[in-house]
Amino acid sequence: MEMIPYTVEARKDTGLYNAKLGIWLFLASEVMLFGGLFSSYILLRLGAPVWPHGKDVLNVPLGTFNTMVLISSSVTMVLAWVALKQKNFPKFKATLGLTILCSLLFMVVKGFEYGAKFSHGIFPRENTYYAIYYTLTGLHALHIIGGVVVLAYFWGPGSKMWLTQPERFTNRIEVVGLYWHFVDLVWIFLFPVLYLL
Template sequence: MQIPYTVELRSDTGLFNAKLGVWLFLASEVMLFGALFSSYVLLRVGAEHWPHGWEELNIPLATLNTVVLISSSVTMVMSWASLKLNNFKKYKMYMGLTILCALIFLVVKAFEYGHKFEIGHLPGTSTFLAIYFTLTGLHGLHVIGGIILNGYLWGPGSKMWQSAPDRFTNRVEVAGLYWHFVDLVWIFLFPVLYLL
């Protein structure tokens, strides 16, 4: 027997399975990052001295990264819209741009990390740097996960467009939800770590 509602919508919920699944997954991600934010607040309130982000970190690079990540979110949603408009070529282009932006983000991040390591600012140096490396590191892992996911949908996974276009469009939408969430986390990480 076939598993129902992989593509078509269930009438009483109005959803297909994967969409509900990814939102539940994102709910758990909210709790994961929420716990880390909460720990950040607790550590900061309890600390005798807490440096301002701008004293320790490179704001221009982080601003650049914010812009890069926001752009990738836009290209992601455009790639989904292209599929909805039946334009597979444009999908390929926008999805490619999304992956490119994600890679740029990681390269910039690598420069930031590299500089920190060079001047001996390691996670063990202070609690501020500890939480900085933990939060951005975990976010970085999510970016890498997104690149793998989007890379699959851009490359080998895109064959599904021929066999089951609706299902493929759904997959891209679901991957997009995850990717926007990664962007959303960064939108909060950026001011909390860098600007305050």
């Protein structure tokens, strides 16, 4: 018997279970983190005499492809949660598996992009454009890696909870899904800012 209330069912007056409020607060702090970095980008760019156009130095088709991959992963993430709501465990496994594959594909493409730059000897110290490019995409990639670890856990060993506490497990998928959509959203801002503008 769980001692702490509202771990699974929602509290009436707030309409939330604990973890859902928790993840929203966490995401609020993430907004401030990336907000701080985007503000830094703006300030640096405004102060720079010259600033390279993203489309001249980065591979826009690859970036576009990656954006599509990440958006797809968000869609499959929602489908995974819906599958659990419909008590369709095999479908959950398939859709969450697809989410993980998409995110891995994203990382491979990103790694390829990084590798192409490194092979030309372009590192963060090159100029402030590359400095902010590597920092923002690197931090985003760390978020992806963290997310994949958690997703893989829920796909593999963590999914045992479905047998004992299905409702709680569904909540967990919803919470990790919210995080995943946020990581996706960050990229949707990163892509135009770094690749197109």
